[in-house]
Amino acid sequence: MDCQPSACGAVTPVENGCLVCKVRLVSVCASLSVDELQMLESLAHETVFPAKETLFTQGQPAHSVYNITAGVVRLYKLLPDGRRQIVGFALPGDFLGLAMRDSFGFSADAIDTVTACAFSRSAYSALVEEKPHLLRRLHQFATHELTLAQEQMMLLGRRTAEEKLICFLLAMQERWAKLRKSSVTVPLPMSRQDIADFLGLTIETVSRTFTKLTKDKTILIVPDGVRLMNLDHMVRVSA
Amino acid sequence: MDCQPSACGAVTPVENGCLVCKVRLVSVCASLSVDELQMLESLAHETVFPAKETLFTQGQPAHSVYNITAGVVRLYKLLPDGRRQIVGFALPGDFLGLAMRDSFGFSADAIDTVTACAFSRSAYSALVEEKPHLLRRLHQFATHELTLAQEQMMLLGRRTAEEKLICFLLAMQERWAKLRKSSVTVPLPMSRQDIADFLGLTIETVSRTFTKLTKDKTILIVPDGVRLMNLDHMVRVSA
DNA sequence: CGAAGAATTGAGTCCTATCAAATGCCGTGG
DNA sequence: CCACGGCATTTGATAGGACTCAATTCTTCG
Secondary structure, three states, rough: OOEEEEEEOEEOOOOOOOOOOHHHHHOOHHHHHHHHHHHHHHOOOOEEEOOOOOEEEEOOOOOOEEEEEOOOOEEEEEEOOOOOOEEEEEEEEEOOOOOOOOOOOOOOEEHHHHHHHEEEEEHHHHHHHHHHHHHHHHHHHHHHHHHHHHHHHHHHHHOHHHHHHHHHHHHHHHHHHOOOOOEEEOOOOOOOHHHHHOOOOOHHHHHHHHHHHHOOOEEEOOEEEEOOOOOOOHHHHOO | OOOOOOOOOOOOOOOHHHHHOOHHHHHHHHHHHHHHHHHHHHOOOOEEEEOEEEEEEEOOOOOEEEEEEEOOOOHHHHHHHEEEEEEEEEEEOOOOOOOOOOOOOOOOEEEEEEEEEEHHHHHHHHHHHHOOHHHHHHHHHHHHHHHHHEEEHHHHHHHHHHHHHHHHHHHHHHHHHHHHHOOOOEEEOHHHHHHHHHHHHHHHHHHHHHHHHHOOOOEEEEEEEEEEEOHHHHHHHHH
């Protein structure tokens, strides 16, 4: 099985064309015409990462960029003493490598089974050079990420534990809603520790807050997720 | 005096051409040729905002985008109950309106006297459309901002008060160093409250931490800034 | 010089972290 | 099918860092 130097998942040619790709319309690829899509398809390596496998590590040379097509990826930074901050969760349709820089600014690993379209950065870079509307789309994605990051700064700096968790659950619900039909049941494939490291809390505080929200009847904990039982209240808190 | 609907500073034609602009080489404009620079110059309105004046407010229609040429701007988000998170400080060379969206995602006001090149968003947008290398430069700026935002998330979520302040001072020193010759004296035109709202702390904690670092002989407080007396230690802490 | 705002300092409290233990969950293998 | 081991999660008890409230002190500037 072929392996990129920087990305060792199971690599296969793109099984079904980009045209039938489930996430095309929400991904950067939506900016491409049918012709251009075929060009892209020839550059793509569909890659499967089993749960817990690393896609890439902070500081590592960025040989590839990735378009997530299924599964959830955690993106994080580490301090030398082991403290971890998760800077985001990448969902299907998200693009990793927006900066197109020589090395990655954060680490990424698969939370559940992840499939991604991997592209060699140099080839992708060359394509972007030729297609300004692809660059425009990348820029839209980057500024969207920047907006999310600024909202996360507000959350990390100025919100209480309960507010943090409520905002997180609402945000996840909205993100999943864009990918499939909306639902008050929010999948949470990541661990409590992941949630804690995203919200700037400890695992114990996250667990206690989940318990409190459950007693409040604000949420209902279900296998691999939660059901939001009082959206009004949650929206009011997230304000 | 002319006033844009969304930006009421003192507007004048660009006094000295873009060619002699002090921040050109560190701003988005660096990507433009001399010809293109003249085109840009005809679109620019040099605007002066006195200290404390608002450049724009979160949610407000983005009629203009701005290239800061002098002074410092605080960028922030507010919660309905008044809690504030400063998401960044814009220095000369920084660009406000990277997202080129219909409305601003945060508020901005001048900390000291600020001068900026203001452009109508539609005109700037049209120029970006024509000049892919300008778009490329905007994208570089956006991804750089994104990287900074992710580092700020690490700081807000996982660092202690003392670490936060040290990282902040070092980061400001590095940013100023890029604009003028490097110095261990860091200008701090913003108030303690601004620093607190940037670091996710209270003004009292910021003040106490300044005092502690002074007693440590890590820093020396000088008028409108600090002098870094033990860079080694600070770099070690920021790791 | 005096007023008003900004910054510092002090005392006490609280939210969240820390340390520790118990419980629950799930896949493995007898 | 159920017992077992390992890991994730929950719960409990306590401690501590940052917050809150309050009082000075310092700056700035008319």
